[in-house]
Amino acid sequence: MADGPQDDAALPPPRPVDAALLPPPRPLDAIDQDILKILQADGRASIRSVAERVHVSRANAYARINRLVEDGVIRGFSARVDHERAGHGTSAYITLKIVQNTWRTVREQLRQLPGASHIALVGGDFDVLLLVHTPDNRALRELVLTRLQAIPEVLSTRTLLVFEEEDLEPEA
The missing domain is CATH 3.30.70.920 (Lrp/AsnC effector binding domain/regulation of amino acid metabolism (RAM) domain)
Known part of the structure; x- marks a missing residue:
């Protein structure tokens, strides 16, 4: 199972980071916000798919997602679990x-x-x-x-x- 955006080039996986080591928060533009919405709805979306949906090149989408990961905006990619079906009712x-x-x-x-x-x-x-x-x-x-x-x-x-x-x- 995939951990995040998939395409030919893999992004580095998000890792726990000391908040003191992160760069200061930057404002997110409309494209960054759209990328976040897409990945929140489907963390397995391909970079190609993300790029097409926000109308940027794959390289631009890759760079933006990578920056969001490095800046600590994206803390990880995960599955949404139905706890009851997973035995925790x-x-x-x-x-x-x-x-x-x-x-x-x-x-x-x-x-x-x-x-x-x-x-x-x-x-x-x-x-x-x-x-x-x-x-x-x-x-x-x-x-x-x-x-x-x-x-x-x-x-x-x-x-x-x-x-x-x-x-x-x-x-x-």
């Missing part, structure tokens, strides 16, 4: 209150949780929003009661069970 948003100034420590521990899909430091009535996908309610209960509440910096949790979800996908 229970999804939940979990809000956490944490000890002040422990975000980095907590984030590292949350990254290790099975089924953790999205982690955000937020402002408001709680500090962290965590999205998880688990096989069932028993696994979710185990994750919350055993794993999350065992993290010393976690003061409290609240679990919001997801009944139905839909990814909003950009139009190609």
Whole structure:
């Protein structure tokens, strides 16, 4: 299975990059924005196809995509997964209150949780929003009661069970 735009010349794969090493953000023009929409809708789109759809040469499309990768705008290419069909039929948003100034420590521990899909430091009535996908309610209960509440910096949790979800996908 392909990892990203396909054509005769392969792009370098996106890699984790220290944000401090990235160039300063540049404004994206309309062509860059169109390229991003196409790749968000279909990360396997060929460079030829992208170039035709945004009305630029293949070399120009390749250079633009490569720059978006190098600048850290494109962080990777991935598949959109139907979690229920993949055996993770229970999804939940979990809000956490944490000890002040422990975000980095907590984030590292949350990254290790099975089924953790999205982690955000937020402002408001709680500090962290965590999205998880688990096989069932028993696994979710185990994750919350055993794993999350065992993290010393976690003061409290609240679990919001997801009944139905839909990814909003950009139009190609």
